[in-house]
Amino acid sequence: MEIIVNGKPINISAETVYDLLIKLEIDPSEVVVVRNLEVVPKKTQQFEGLRHGDRIEIIHFVGGG
Amino acid sequence: MDSRDDKVIIGDRTFSSRLLVGTGKYSSSAAMLSAMENSGCEIVTVALRRVDMDNPNDNILSHINRTKYLLLPNTSGARDAEEAVRLARIARAAGCEPWVKLEITPEPYHLIPDPIETLKATQILVKDGFTVLPYINADPILAKHLQEAGAATVMPLGSPIGTNRGLRTKDQIAIIIEQAVVPVIVDAGLGAPSHAAEAMEMGADAVLVNTALAVASNPGLMAAAFRKGVEAGREAYLAGLGRQSDRAEASSPLTGFLRDGS
Numbered sequence: 097m098e099i100i101v102n103g104k105p106i107n108i109s110a111e112t113v114y115d116l117l118i119k120l121e122i123d124p125s126e127v128v129v130v131r132n133l134e135v136v137p138k139k140t141q142q143f144e145g146l147r148h149g150d151r152i153e154i155i156h157f158v159g160g161g
Numbered sequence: 162m163d164s165r166d167d168k169v170i171i172g173d174r175t176f177s178s179r180l181l182v183g184t185g186k187y188s189s190s191a192a193m194l195s196a197m198e199n200s201g202c203e204i205v206t207v208a209l210r211r212v213d214m215d216n217p218n219d220n221i222l223s224h225i226n227r228t229k230y231l232l233l234p235n236t237s238g239a240r241d242a243e244e245a246v247r248l249a250r251i252a253r254a255a256g257c258e259p260w261v262k263l264e265i266t267p268e269p270y271h272l273i274p275d276p277i278e279t280l281k282a283t284q285i286l287v288k289d290g291f292t293v294l295p296y297i298n299a300d301p302i303l304a305k306h307l308q309e310a311g312a313a314t315v316m317p318l319g320s321p322i323g324t325n326r327g328l329r330t331k332d333q334i335a336i337i338i339e340q341a342v343v344p345v346i347v348d349a350g351l352g353a354p355s356h357a358a359e360a361m362e363m364g365a366d367a368v369l370v371n372t373a374l375a376v377a378s379n380p381g382l383m384a385a386a387f388r389k390g391v392e393a394g395r396e397a398y399l400a401g402l403g404r405q406s407d408r409a410e411a412s413s414p415l416t417g418f419l420r421d422g423s
Binding site: 135 | 193211220223
């Protein structure tokens with residue numbers, strides 16, 4: 097399945113948003129996921145299914161003024 | 162007046178410190194933490210960005226004690242109201258309090274905030290339950306519109322972000338302060354403690370500083386200096402500054418005794 101993660105197409109087999117984060121070695125508690133411009137609440141990450149062509153943004157806090 | 166009683170109220174919270182600190186551009190987390198500690202600040206700003214896939218678990222929040230500091234996410238990178246609203250909601254979904262420093266800068270060279278999009282986003286986010294702190298150009302009419310839209314503060318710039326040029330917008334900020342019913346936080350461009358003191362002497366309620374601390378060779382020491390500048394300016398404002406005069410007014414009595422008849 098091909099999905100777009102942070103602007104880059106990747107081929108990955110992942111059933112849910114949570115699954116994707118684990119496969120990318122990202123701690124799900126430290127990030128926010130936006131799927132097709134909709135925020136995925138942390139508690140539904142495990143139930144949010146992924147589909148071919150989904151645009152996923154994985155976002156976290158950085159320093160800023 | 163005891164300075165411990167001198168608080169600033171933003172939204173539904175009360176703060177003793179009138180210095181807000183940004184967390185960008187420090188050479189290390191130790192430098193950032195030392196600036197935060199020495200500034201005495203209670204509010205720190207942070208930004209949201211895509212995770213770097215090559216270094217995915219490098220997280221600024223792991224360094225910040227969130228019982229001590231209120232995280233104020235900004236919307237930097239947003240070019241219009243829609244993007245800013247999305248960023249604010251992402252920050253809330255990340256577990257932040259629903260507070261946001263609204264920052265909408267459509268052009269990267271001067272980073273001047275867009276007044277129309279900022280007002281639009283403020284209206285949307287206030288309705289959505291956010292405490293909104295909009296970063297604006299020093300425009301008194303815009304500041305009034307934002308107050309009416311329910312902004313918790315107005316944050317006029319002293320000079321463009323990161324320029325360290327100080328209070329170039331002083332006359333406009335004076336008008337904003339005069340008509341403000343919410344706290345006025347001077348944000349951006351303050352490059353020296355004297356700039357911060359100047360803003361506070363005018364009656365600004367607080368200032369936000371980032372670059373001046375982050376680029377100092379000793380950010381912790383610079384933060385301590387800014388803290389003193391803010392406190393000195395605030396106390397001078399409360400004490401009441403003397404009026405300016407065009408001619409000299411002697412501070413020592415001029416009673417003559419050296420010459421006859423004077």
